[in-house]
Amino acid sequence: xxxxxxxxxxxxxxxxxxxxxxxxxxxxxxxxxxxxxxxxxxxxxxxxxxxxxxxxxxxxxxxxxxxxxxxxxxxxxxxxxxxxx
Amino acid sequence: xxxxxxxxxxxxxxxxxxxxxxxxxxxxxxxxxxxxxxxxxxxxxxxxxxxxxxxxxxxxxxxxxxxxxxxxxxxxxxxxxxxxxxxxxxxxxxxxxxxxxxxxxxxxxxxxxxxxxxxxxxxxxxxxxxxxxxxxxxxxxxxxxxxxxxxxxxxxxxxxxxxxxxxxxxxxxxxxxxxxxxxxxxxxxxxxxxxxxxxxxxxxxxxxxxxxxxxxxxxxxxxxxxxxxxxxxxxxxxxxxxxxxxxxxxxxxxxxxxxxxxxxxxxxxxxxxxxxxxxxxxxxxxxxxxxxxxxxxxxxxxxxxxxxxxxxxxxxxxxxxxxxxxxxxxxxxxxxxxxxxxxxxxxxxxxxxxxxxxxxxxxxxxxxxxxxxxxxxxxxxxxxxxxxxxxxxxxxxxxxxxxxxxxxxxxxxxxxxxxxxxxxxxxxxxxxxxxxxxxxxxxxxxxxxxxxxxxxxxxxxxxxxxxxxxxxxxxxxxxxxxxxxxxxxxxxxxxxxxxxxxxxxxxxxxxxxxxxxxxxxxxxxxxxxxxxxxxxxxxxxxxxxxxxxxxxxxxxxxxxxxxxxxxxxxxxxxxxxxxxxxxxxxxxxxxxxxxxxxxxxx
Numbered sequence: 001x002x003x004x005x006x007x008x009x010x011x012x013x014x015x016x017x018x019x020x021x022x023x024x025x026x027x028x029x030x031x032x033x034x035x036x037x038x039x040x041x042x043x044x045x046x047x048x049x050x051x052x053x054x055x056x057x058x059x060x061x062x063x064x065x066x067x068x069x070x071x072x073x074x075x076x077x078x079x080x081x082x083x084x085x
Numbered sequence: 086x087x088x089x090x091x092x093x094x095x096x097x098x099x100x101x102x103x104x105x106x107x108x109x110x111x112x113x114x115x116x117x118x119x120x121x122x123x124x125x126x127x128x129x130x131x132x133x134x135x136x137x138x139x140x141x142x143x144x145x146x147x148x149x150x151x152x153x154x155x156x157x158x159x160x161x162x163x164x165x166x167x168x169x170x171x172x173x174x175x176x177x178x179x180x181x182x183x184x185x186x187x188x189x190x191x192x193x194x195x196x197x198x199x200x201x202x203x204x205x206x207x208x209x210x211x212x213x214x215x216x217x218x219x220x221x222x223x224x225x226x227x228x229x230x231x232x233x234x235x236x237x238x239x240x241x242x243x244x245x246x247x248x249x250x251x252x253x254x255x256x257x258x259x260x261x262x263x264x265x266x267x268x269x270x271x272x273x274x275x276x277x278x279x280x281x282x283x284x285x286x287x288x289x290x291x292x293x294x295x296x297x298x299x300x301x302x303x304x305x306x307x308x309x310x311x312x313x314x315x316x317x318x319x320x321x322x323x324x325x326x327x328x329x330x331x332x333x334x335x336x337x338x339x340x341x342x343x344x345x346x347x348x349x350x351x352x353x354x355x356x357x358x359x360x361x362x363x364x365x366x367x368x369x370x371x372x373x374x375x376x377x378x379x380x381x382x383x384x385x386x387x388x389x390x391x392x393x394x395x396x397x398x399x400x401x402x403x404x405x406x407x408x409x410x411x412x413x414x415x416x417x418x419x420x421x422x423x424x425x426x427x428x429x430x431x432x433x434x435x436x437x438x439x440x441x442x443x444x445x446x447x448x449x450x451x452x453x454x455x456x457x458x459x460x461x462x463x464x465x466x467x468x469x470x471x472x473x474x475x476x477x478x479x480x481x482x483x484x485x486x487x488x489x490x491x492x493x494x495x496x497x498x499x500x501x502x503x504x505x506x507x508x509x510x511x512x513x514x515x516x517x518x519x520x521x522x523x524x525x526x527x528x529x530x531x532x533x534x535x536x537x538x539x540x541x542x543x544x545x546x547x548x549x550x551x552x553x554x555x556x557x558x559x560x561x562x563x564x565x566x567x568x569x570x571x572x573x574x575x576x577x578x579x580x581x582x583x584x585x586x587x588x589x590x591x592x593x594x595x596x597x598x599x600x601x602x603x604x605x606x607x608x609x610x611x612x613x614x615x616x617x618x619x620x621x622x623x624x625x626x627x628x629x630x631x632x633x634x635x636x637x638x639x640x641x642x643x644x645x646x647x648x649x650x651x652x653x654x655x656x657x658x659x660x661x662x663x664x665x666x667x668x669x670x671x672x673x674x675x676x677x678x679x680x681x682x683x684x685x686x687x
Contacts, residue, residue, distance in 0.1 A: 050353065050355065052309050052360050061366045076309060080310075
């Protein structure tokens with residue numbers, strides 16, 4: 001297991017007015033790597049969400065095994081581009 | 086083309102038309118007041134009330150665009166409806182330049198859901214609620230009806246459960262139909278960032294957590310692997326596990342423009358579906374194969390490009406296939422074939438495409454200059470359709486911001502015939518040339534043989550002809566702000582009213598009985614005249630604006646001296662059939678060219 005943080009845009013909606021505000025926050029993540037399967041979890045507020053379940057990676061259109069958890073986390077960060085939540 | 090309703094000042098709180106999306110209910114509301122769906126007769130005491138409490142209030146879905154430039158929901162109809170706001174800037178860097186993607190979002194036609202007003206239901210259809218969504222520059226609005234006493238209960242006989250603002254920075258979110266699960270309803274929204282660059286971007290969205298009784302909370306997040314520059318479309322749901330599959334084109338620069346990226350979105354009891362990347366073609370430069378010269382898509386120049394609708398692969402049972410917009414390094418159109426083996430959810434990209442006849446660069450130079458970072462105001466759309474058992478594929482280039490009005494690539498679109506046994510084998514068929522750059526497009530029948538193009542100053546309809554290709558059939562001589570079809574296949578559109586200086590909408594209806602095209606096909610394309618008369622015939626049909634056959638009077642005139650009608654005349658008025666072609670007898674009486682013209686009697 002590995003914990004990491006990413007800077008992400010976070011929208012907050014005022015329950016009374018519906019007003020939406022946005023801010024950039026460091027969002028905590030957790031990655032697991034069991035039996036070669038990568039899973040990424042993201043925590044917003046008090047709730048953890050499973051964002052990714054990835055049993056393999058792709059290399060030039062073909063499936064391949066992950067080398068390790070760090071490779072999977074780097075792939076997730078590159079694909080998420082640190083925007084939006 | 087008839088103006089059905091002129092806007093009045095009391096109408097400012099409503100969309101122009103609301104059609105109840107429930108198949109079991111014929112509610113049809115013009116500016117908030119129910120009309121008989123068939124006859125359009127006004128119904129007394131039937132005004133909508135959007136107050137969730139004890140009061141009375143109109144909606145947040147006004148048609149006005151006086152203070153902003155966004156996709157107001159003029160028409161909330163159940164079939165394809167496209168909004169084309171009048172505002173644009175050729176400087177590109179304004180978010181109102183982003184194109185409404187309704188005409189191509191769904192690769193699976195059966196998943197099509199019209200944004201605006203929709204039924205929310207689970208996979209069994211055993212429970213359902215209604216949801217309306219509309220937008221402005223600041224917010225989207227949404228309204229939920231979570232309980233309708235019966236299917237026959239009209240919307241005006243009850244009141245909504247919840248109204249609120251939601252999801253800033255999105256064009257109208259659209260929820261997947263029959264897809265609610267574990268208290269959540271899921272969907273997809275076009276997103277625009279608050280920075281000054283506008284490229285295709287999408288978010289997954291959801292309501293929850295207690296659907297269908299309590300689901301006022303909203304959720305939004307980017308989709309892993311499909312962030313900035315990824316133009317997402319809905320492939321359809323897996324036949325293996327029922328989960329939705331999304332696909333994207335990368336719309337920035339370089340070899341990544343060749344990339345096809347597929348995600349499965351698994352609902353697991355949470356507000357966010359869990360992403361699994363089930364195919365990534367990679368970012369390698371393409372090797373020359375088939376008849377293309379390889380390289381990167383449109384030589385690696387930035388552009389928004391799409392996938393077509395899918396169809397059964399004629400080569401392999403149980404496999405769907407569809408086209409990916411792709412031009413080689415010299416700008417020649419060779420749309421890749423994407424295959425989807427539905428038994429295993431395995432995707433592949435076939436790049437060896439062969440073109441017989443004209444390559445597209447003979448007619449249009451698609452290596453036009455890219456638009457800085459703003460790839461969302463233009464879009465190159467690939468689509469496929471079938472006419473008389475023959476499949477065709479072609480592309481259309483849209484210029485929402487009107488930056489490319491001098492560029493012929495935005496006015497010349499090339500069409501190919503597809504080999505019946507091999508979707509990678511294409512033969513040049515025809516080109517569609519238009520005089521202005523279209524800002525958006527809409528398919529006006531389910532078969533996609535009737536096309537509408539939104540231009541700056543008018544709207545034109547084109548009918549597909551197997552011989553000559555796309556043929557202009559009708560023109561609306563003013564700017565159209567929205568057009569769509571209701572469940573009866575009537576075509577509605579809105580135009581700016583003269584009643585107000587603001588952009589409120591008048592409502593117009595294309596007459597379903599007005600013919601927009603007449604087809605005349607001789608028994609043979611040529612005859613060998615040997616001195617004796619040859620008995621033959623013409624097949625004649627007339628189509629309305631929806632592409633359906635209609636019975637109407639058509640005046641036929643045979644020009645030249647080598648053919649007459651059976652009775653020896655050269656002029657005849659016939660009545661076409663709704664059941665099929667009308668066969669009109671002719672006689673070839675000599676050698677030479679013959680021309681047959683048709684005119685409509687109105």
